[in-house]
Amino acid sequence: MFDTILTPALILVAWTLVMWVWMYATRIPAMKAAGIDPTKMREKSEMEVLPRAVRQVADNYNHLHEQPVIFYALVFYGHLAGVADGLDIMLAWSYVALRIVHSLWQGLVNFIPVRFALFTLASLVLIVMAVRDLAALAV
Numbered sequence: 001m002f003d004t005i006l007t008p009a010l011i012l013v014a015w016t017l018v019m020w021v022w023m024y025a026t027r028i029p030a031m032k033a034a035g036i037d038p039t040k041m042r043e044k045s046e047m048e049v050l051p052r053a054v055r056q057v058a059d060n061y062n063h064l065h066e067q068p069v070i071f072y073a074l075v076f077y078g079h080l081a082g083v084a085d086g087l088d089i090m091l092a093w094s095y096v097a098l099r100i101v102h103s104l105w106q107g108l109v110n111f112i113p114v115r116f117a118l119f120t121l122a123s124l125v126l127i128v129m130a131v132r133d134l135a136a137l138a139v
């Protein structure tokens with residue numbers, strides 16, 4: 001189970017769904033407390049009245065639909081092209097771990113310099129994965 005590059009992708013999908021639950025578990029009560037009726041909302045900016053802690057979780061859920069798209073593409077490319085090796089699997093798990101820590105940090109603390117460092121490390125993992133996949137083309 002842990003010897004395939006596909007498992008980290010599945011775990012990141014599952015984590016994204018955990019963040020979806022967390023987002024609505026905090027957003028719905030906050031909307032009720034703020035007197036926001038979602039059926040009468042006209043602008044997304046109306047959500048800006050919600051507490052920062054609630055918006056942070058929603059922001060992270062959105063972030064999990066941005067850069068991880070590159071991760072999914074690299075994972076599936078590596079698997080389908082047959083170039084995913086042990087190092088690629090380790091890199092994939094590293095990326096997933098960094099994204100989970102990033103989510104928790106953003107949702108609970110959100111000290112930007114640390115969050116940026118986590119994002120940068122995850123980005124560097126993606127770069128290494130992409131370079132390894134490109135290098136495999138030359139072989």
